[in-house]
Amino acid sequence: xxxxxxxxxxxxxxxxxxxxxxxxxxxxxxxxxxxxxxxxxxxxxxxxxxxxxxxxxxxxxxxxxxxxxxxxxxxxxxxxxxxxxxxxxxxxxxxxxxxxxxxxxxxxxxxxxxxxxxxxxxxxxxxxxxxxxxxxxxxxxxxxxxxxxxxxxxxxxxxxxxxxxxxxxxxxxxxxxxxxxxxxxxxxxxxxxxxxxxxxxxxxxxxxxxxxxxxxxxxxxxxxxxxxxxxxxxxxxxxxxxxxxxxxxxxxxxxxxxxxxxxxxxxxxxxxxxxxxxxxxxxxxxxxxxxxxxxxxxxxxxxxxxxxxxxxxxxxxxxxxxxxxxxxxxxxxxxxxxxxxxxxxxxxxxxxxxxxxxxxxxxxxxxxxxxxxxxxxxxxxxxxxxxxxxxxxxxxxxxxxxxxxxxxxxxxxxxxxxxxxxxxxxxxxxxxxxxxxxxxxxxxxxxxxxxxxxxxxxxxxxxxxxxxxxxxxxxxxxxxxxxxxxxxxxxxxxxxxxxxxxxxxxxxxxxxxxxxxxxxxxxxxxxxxxxxxxxxxxxxxxx
Numbered sequence: 001x002x003x004x005x006x007x008x009x010x011x012x013x014x015x016x017x018x019x020x021x022x023x024x025x026x027x028x029x030x031x032x033x034x035x036x037x038x039x040x041x042x043x044x045x046x047x048x049x050x051x052x053x054x055x056x057x058x059x060x061x062x063x064x065x066x067x068x069x070x071x072x073x074x075x076x077x078x079x080x081x082x083x084x085x086x087x088x089x090x091x092x093x094x095x096x097x098x099x100x101x102x103x104x105x106x107x108x109x110x111x112x113x114x115x116x117x118x119x120x121x122x123x124x125x126x127x128x129x130x131x132x133x134x135x136x137x138x139x140x141x142x143x144x145x146x147x148x149x150x151x152x153x154x155x156x157x158x159x160x161x162x163x164x165x166x167x168x169x170x171x172x173x174x175x176x177x178x179x180x181x182x183x184x185x186x187x188x189x190x191x192x193x194x195x196x197x198x199x200x201x202x203x204x205x206x207x208x209x210x211x212x213x214x215x216x217x218x219x220x221x222x223x224x225x226x227x228x229x230x231x232x233x234x235x236x237x238x239x240x241x242x243x244x245x246x247x248x249x250x251x252x253x254x255x256x257x258x259x260x261x262x263x264x265x266x267x268x269x270x271x272x273x274x275x276x277x278x279x280x281x282x283x284x285x286x287x288x289x290x291x292x293x294x295x296x297x298x299x300x301x302x303x304x305x306x307x308x309x310x311x312x313x314x315x316x317x318x319x320x321x322x323x324x325x326x327x328x329x330x331x332x333x334x335x336x337x338x339x340x341x342x343x344x345x346x347x348x349x350x351x352x353x354x355x356x357x358x359x360x361x362x363x364x365x366x367x368x369x370x371x372x373x374x375x376x377x378x379x380x381x382x383x384x385x386x387x388x389x390x391x392x393x394x395x396x397x398x399x400x401x402x403x404x405x406x407x408x409x410x411x412x413x414x415x416x417x418x419x420x421x422x423x424x425x426x427x428x429x430x431x432x433x434x435x436x437x438x439x440x441x442x443x444x445x446x447x448x449x450x451x452x453x454x455x456x457x458x459x460x461x462x463x464x465x466x467x468x469x470x471x472x473x474x475x476x477x478x479x480x481x482x483x484x485x486x487x488x489x490x491x492x493x494x495x496x497x498x499x500x501x502x503x504x505x506x507x508x509x510x511x512x513x514x515x516x517x518x519x520x521x522x523x524x525x526x527x528x529x530x531x532x533x534x535x536x537x538x539x540x541x542x543x
Contacts, residue, residue: 032122032497034074036520040495041069043114044527047106052116055104057448059472060084062101062116063529069119070524078127081120082134086159086203087152087447089128089195090181092121095444096293096324106528112494114527122520128198134163136206141165143461146231148216148402151179152443153237153434155203156450157457162206164458169209169231177210179239180443183264186297188304192267217401222430233429233457236416237450240435242398245391250347255283255354259290259298259392266301283387284308287357289344290392291321296328298390299336311337311384313344315362315374343376347389356385395440406430415439422456422467423449431456492526495519 032040044066052062061080068077081088097103097117105113127133143166147158150172158168176182181196190196204210216222225231243258245251286307288299291314302310312331314321317340321328331338341362348356361380367373397414407427409417416432418425423433433449435441452471459465497519 032118032495032520032523033516034072034122034126034520035516035518036495036497036523037069037074037119037122037126038072038524039516039519039521040115040119040523040525041066041527042521042525043107043492043494043523044070044525044529045106046527046529051104051106052101052114054474055101056084057100057442057444058084058451059474060101060120063527065123066114066116066119066524066527067529069123069520070527074123074126075130075132077123078132081123084451085447086156086450087181087199087443088120089124089199090152090190091444091447092117092119092124093190093195094185094442096442098324098326100444107526111491115494115523118497119520119523133202133205134159137163137165139165140167140207143167144169144229144231145457145461146171146222146225146229146234148234148236149173149179149238149434149436150177150200150210150212151237151239151434152181152446153239153450153453154179154235155200156447157235157237157433157453158208158450159203159206160451160454161457162203162208164454166458166461167207167209169211171214171216172210172212173215173238175212177212183267184260184294186263186266186301188300189297215400217399217404221404222402223405226429232461233431235450235453235457236402236430236432236436237434237446237453238397238402238436239446240395240397240440242396243391244394244396246344246393248344248346250349250354250357251391253347253349253354254352255388256347257388257390259294259390260395262298262390263294263301266305285384285386286310286388286390287384287386288312288390288392289357290314291316291323291340292392293323293327295392296323296331296336298392299331300334302388302390303334303336307388309337311339311386313339313342313359315343315365316340320365342382343374344389344391345376345378345381348383354387354389356383357389358383395435397436408432413439419467421452421471421473423453424456424460424467429460431460490526492522494526495523 044063046063046067050063053059056062065077065080068080085091095117101116102113105116107113145161145166145168147154147168147170150170154170158170161168170177174183177200178196181190182192214220222234225234241260243260284307286302286309288295288302288310291312295312295314299310299312318338321340328338342359343362344357345360346358347354348358359382361377363375363377365372365374399414408425408430411417415438416425416436418432418437423431423437425432431453433453434446437449438445455471456467459467
């Protein structure tokens with residue numbers, strides 16, 4: 001018992017300077033400062049059987065890290081997060097918290113959920129500013145693993161394996177690592193030099209090698225990786241980068257871009273409104289087709305590269321739109337017109353270039369089983385003039401020769417078949433995770449896949465271990481927050497950061513300010529502290 005008490009003692013952290021800030025504009029996407037983070041952590045209620053943990057795809061012990069923030073132990077908070085997430089600065093910025101951890105927060109019953117994402121972002125940024133990075137292993141175990149793809153799934157799997165002593169090499173087809181983090185998310189949401197590159201460097205500091213401009217299946221095959229390079233397992237997390245199209249007239253006209261292509265070109269060109277030579281498209285009127293977060297990113301990017309009028313048209317009602325609520329509100333603040341209940345029928349052209357688009361009324365989006373099955377009124381149409389149409393209707397997978405001479409099987413939608421728990425394919429030493437397995441999802445879901453891929457590979461390489469026994473199946477016994485008899489409970493509001501001066505739609509900088517240190521204290525105190533422990537019911541009953 002004494003030993004247990006010793007383990008629970010707080011480890012003091014270095015003296016903190018609340019004035020430490022990232023002032024370079026490429027690092028402006030900060031969350032809270034010290035005072036703000038502690039204030040926000042105060043809002044946590046420290047609930048039992050925490051629903052926020054159940055809502056997190058990587059099962060971060062959210063109440064635990066918030067309590068460390070509340071106590072001012074930021075380095076300890078970082079250590080708690082690092083046990084589950086390899087990319088906290090990314091998660092704190094681009095995770096859809098309102099539908100995951102924050103969407104499950106008990107405080108949401110009678111008020112506003114704790115700002116879990118902003119607190120995580122604060123901890124990650126504090127760690128970067130103060131030089132705290134996960135320690136590399138003292139020695140390797142002599143075993144080699146190859147990771148194909150350097151997006152969130154690949155980086156996570158590689159980093160976790162490196163912590164276990166593996167010699168890991170990531171093979172990336174493009175010339176910069178990061179996958180969707182580098183090429184697919186705009187600078188104003190996820191700064192590349194200030195956030196993405198430091199996260200990648202942290203993975204490198206664990207001993208991971210990253211080789212770019214290597215197309216597996218062309219430069220070298222998987223068999224050659226195994227037989228000639230000595231790798232004992234392969235994790236494929238190469239993502240879904242091929243755009244989907246609708247097969248409507250005019251779709252191949254000049255002026256039509258897929259979301260993937262458009263965002264990738266912008267990120268490659270660093271097309272800031274105040275610092276670019278030739279914009280990707282020069283048009284006054286742009287129509288974006290789609291209602292997800294990527295469509296919002298595309299629309300906001302179009303404004304920042306010179307378009308005067310940007311309109312979004314989606315099938316869903318605003319309540320059904322898959323885009324996060326805060327993303328929708330930010331788009332509206334930038335005067336992006338969002339029109340719901342319309343789908344494309346035809347893209348109008350003249351001399352091979354876009355002149356407009358015809359949209360048809362969508363009567364319903366889903367069938368009785370909530371499967372995507374849109375129904376249209378073909379006679380209720382509108383015609384819009386525009387010079388560009390940006391299609392954000394999903395992505396699919398381009399395998400090329402990557403799986404040549406392997407036993408890996410594909411589903412009709414081109415995702416790889418694999419065990420849903422272990423991610424092992426029909427080729428025993430090949431594992432898959434992220435978009436290539438599930439289809440396009442969020443970055444946090446890819447991080448979760450990389451984490452589980454590491455667990456499976458670690459067991460596979462060490463022969464004699466079961467890949468399935470004792471796995472975290474995320475089968476939580478959750479607190480039923482809909483049937484609570486709440487006697488008292490403060491209704492303190494979420495802490496809201498201010499905004500920097502400037503016009504959002506004219507810059508790729510993030511104009512959202514950090515909270516003050518006092519706000520951080522208040523927000524940390526709002527946490528109810530749900531789920532002081534995560535119970536493995538195979539070992540204990542959680543007494």
